Amino acid sequence: MLVTNSWIDIDKQQVLHNIGYDTDCKLSTRIASLIDEYVANAYHLIDPSYSCVIRNIKLVQGSRVVIEGSIAFGSEVIARLLEQCHKAAVFLVTIGNHLEETAYRLAEDGLILQAAVLDAIGSVAAERVADFVQGRIREIANDQGLVISQRFSPGYCDWDLGQQKMVFWAVNDASIGIRLTERCLMIPQKSISGIIGIGPSDGNVENYNPCKTCDKHDCQGRR
Numbered sequence: 001m002l003v004t005n006s007w008i009d010i011d012k013q014q015v016l017h018n019i020g021y022d023t024d025c026k027l028s029t030r031i032a033s034l035i036d037e038y039v040a041n042a043y044h045l046i047d048p049s050y051s052c053v054i055r056n057i058k059l060v061q062g063s064r065v066v067i068e069g070s071i072a073f074g075s076e077v078i079a080r081l082l083e084q085c086h087k088a089a090v091f092l093v094t095i096g097n098h099l100e101e102t103a104y105r106l107a108e109d110g111l112i113l114q115a116a117v118l119d120a121i122g123s124v125a126a127e128r129v130a131d132f133v134q135g136r137i138r139e140i141a142n143d144q145g146l147v148i149s150q151r152f153s154p155g156y157c158d159w160d161l162g163q164q165k166m167v168f169w170a171v172n173d174a175s176i177g178i179r180l181t182e183r184c185l186m187i188p189q190k191s192i193s194g195i196i197g198i199g200p201s202d203g204n205v206e207n208y209n210p211c212k213t214c215d216k217h218d219c220q221g222r223r
Helices: 012-018 029-045 076-082 098-108 112-143 161-171
Strands: 049-061 064-067 071-074 087-094 146-152 191-200
Touching: 012 029, 012 112, 029 098, 029 112, 049 076, 049 112, 049 161, 064 076, 064 087, 071 161, 076 146, 076 191, 087 112, 087 146, 087 161, 098 112, 112 146, 112 191, 161 191
Parallel strands: none
Antiparallel strands: 049 064, 049 087, 064 071, 087 191, 146 191
């Protein structure tokens, strides 16, 4: 499904963070103008879309989860995420390949800073599309008196990146133009896959966060 660009808010502070600037860092006029210009012009390079399915959870046992369609995931974190859930939403989102192709051409022309800024904008935009999809899933859950968990993607914590294949199998929809490499990386790169649990409000569905008990404090995905 397509997402309207007007629903995507590109946070300039997050863009700066992605290219290595601290929040309290004073920007030069050149960098500030560059960020403003590229954010304003990036929208015509963004072609956001998503695919999402909601499936019943059939089994959670140990570190194994089986959802409707005989789709199995192996991860202690995902098992704990879903053990109190009734359903799981599996999704793919992308902003298309135009932006990353433009960033690649900028880098080839020696415009490394401009390429880095555009790449950072693409990462923020992809996250905003994922936020939009998560919001839609929350609306569906709330209509049923249920709540949702945080979202998790293959490659996070102990969820092996190779299980991207199971995510794609669950969604069973190539209409948004994402494909997997042999190493299970997504093309276009500015794409996100993941799973969200759906369950009762009286459980721990909303609050489960493995980061609270994880000692890896330098993890980029820490929440």
